[in-house]
Amino acid sequence: MTAMCDVSFLLLTFFILTATARQPDPLDVTIPSSTYKLKVPDLDMGILSIGKGKVFYEIVGKDVKMSTLDKMGEKYSIKFTPEERERFGVIGAFGVPVQSLKQFIMMSGDDRTKSGIATGIPADSTNNQLAEWILQSRTSVAELHGTSMRISIKGDAQEEYPAVKKIVDILQKQKINKFSLITSAEGDAK
Amino acid sequence: MAELDTSGGGKKGKKVRSKKANTKVDLTAMVDLAFLLITFFMLTTSLSKPIAMDIAKPDKDDKSTEKNELRASETMTILLGKNNKVAWYMGEAGKSTPNVESFSDVRKSILDNKKKVAETTGGRQIIMVIKPTSGATYKNFVDIMDELAITKITTAPAIDDENITDAEKDFMKGAGIL
Numbered sequence: 001m002t003a004m005c006d007v008s009f010l011l012l013t014f015f016i017l018t019a020t021a022r023q024p025d026p027l028d029v030t031i032p033s034s035t036y037k038l039k040v041p042d043l044d045m046g047i048l049s050i051g052k053g054k055v056f057y058e059i060v061g062k063d064v065k066m067s068t069l070d071k072m073g074e075k076y077s078i079k080f081t082p083e084e085r086e087r088f089g090v091i092g093a094f095g096v097p098v099q100s101l102k103q104f105i106m107m108s109g110d111d112r113t114k115s116g117i118a119t120g121i122p123a124d125s126t127n128n129q130l131a132e133w134i135l136q137s138r139t140s141v142a143e144l145h146g147t148s149m150r151i152s153i154k155g156d157a158q159e160e161y162p163a164v165k166k167i168v169d170i171l172q173k174q175k176i177n178k179f180s181l182i183t184s185a186e187g188d189a190k
Numbered sequence: 191m192a193e194l195d196t197s198g199g200g201k202k203g204k205k206v207r208s209k210k211a212n213t214k215v216d217l218t219a220m221v222d223l224a225f226l227l228i229t230f231f232m233l234t235t236s237l238s239k240p241i242a243m244d245i246a247k248p249d250k251d252d253k254s255t256e257k258n259e260l261r262a263s264e265t266m267t268i269l270l271g272k273n274n275k276v277a278w279y280m281g282e283a284g285k286s287t288p289n290v291e292s293f294s295d296v297r298k299s300i301l302d303n304k305k306k307v308a309e310t311t312g313g314r315q316i317i318m319v320i321k322p323t324s325g326a327t328y329k330n331f332v333d334i335m336d337e338l339a340i341t342k343i344t345t346a347p348a349i350d351d352e353n354i355t356d357a358e359k360d361f362m363k364g365a366g367i368l
Contacts, residue, residue: 015231157329180242
């Protein structure tokens with residue numbers, strides 16, 4: 001019995017440690033379900049969340065995030081301190097204009113959703129920060145890992161199609177013609 | 191493990207011997223709980239992963255003139271409208287009246303058409319054109335892609351949200367789904 005107990009607790013510890021803590025999603029989206037079987041990869045990904053007319057962006061990987069932030073800071077001439085870089089490296093999805101990003105980074109997790117600062121990333125043709133984020137993160141992935149980044153779209157089920165189309169058009173402008181739609185698993189065909 | 195020596199040294203005689211208590215702890219409940227948690231963590235780590243549906247759209251800036259012509263008789267166009275309705279027709283736009291259906295019925299239509307095309311052309315695959323209109327929701331789009339996967343349409347579907355013809359728009363307005 002003692003040995004069994006030891007083994008089971010060892011395994012338990014292993015599974016608890018390997019299970020990654022789920023980042024709270026700042027944008028509440030209900031993803032539609034599908035019968036596809038392909039799992040979403042964990043690496044070199046950019047996830048676009050679309051819901052309620054807003055767009056949030058999540059870059060997977062700490063090094064990619066930090067490198068993307070550097071590039072964005074250069075582009076919009078905002079200086080980020082090493083502490084801000086470090087904090088941005090562990091952030092999940094974000095949806096703020098780059099101008100208020102500094103403020104957003106220094107907030108605690110709770111305030112980020114409460115403060116109402118997360119208005120989505122501007123994606124208009126005059127101020128297309130989203131396209132810039134995508135472009136810079138793709139460059140970062142290419143530089144750091146030598147592969148191309150996969151773009152996934154996580155859309156709210158009730159979102160109007162034109163809102164999704166607008167984002168897809170931004171992707172297509174950067175010659176991303178292949179992307180994944182994230183759905184939840186569904187049982188076999190009804 | 192969970193045993194202690196409570197015999198109280200090696201003193202002679204029986205009078206000073208302390209009471210012998212059974213200190214073996216019953217581990218059954220603990221092991222049960224541990225295994226329950228193991229099962230839970232094992233399942234949640236692998237099952238909570240979302241699913242990716244790969245979508246490829248045609249290159250907008252593709253200037254090449256080499257384009258395959260589609261045979262109208264082998265083409266099924268599905269228009270996604272509002273209120274979770276679809277309209278589909280075979281062949282060319284305007285020539286055949288579209289059928290308005292709900293998502294639960296469209297699978298049967300796809301299968302019927304797939305079979306019909308295969309029979310009349312000697313085993314050729316049906317070509318699907320998906321046209322999501324402004325009335326459709328994101329879920330509709332995912333659902334129709336899913337239907338294609340379920341009905342085992344192996345040719346890549348053409349996703350066209352640019353060229354929705356006037357005839358199609360008029361019909362959809364008439365049917366009240368645009």
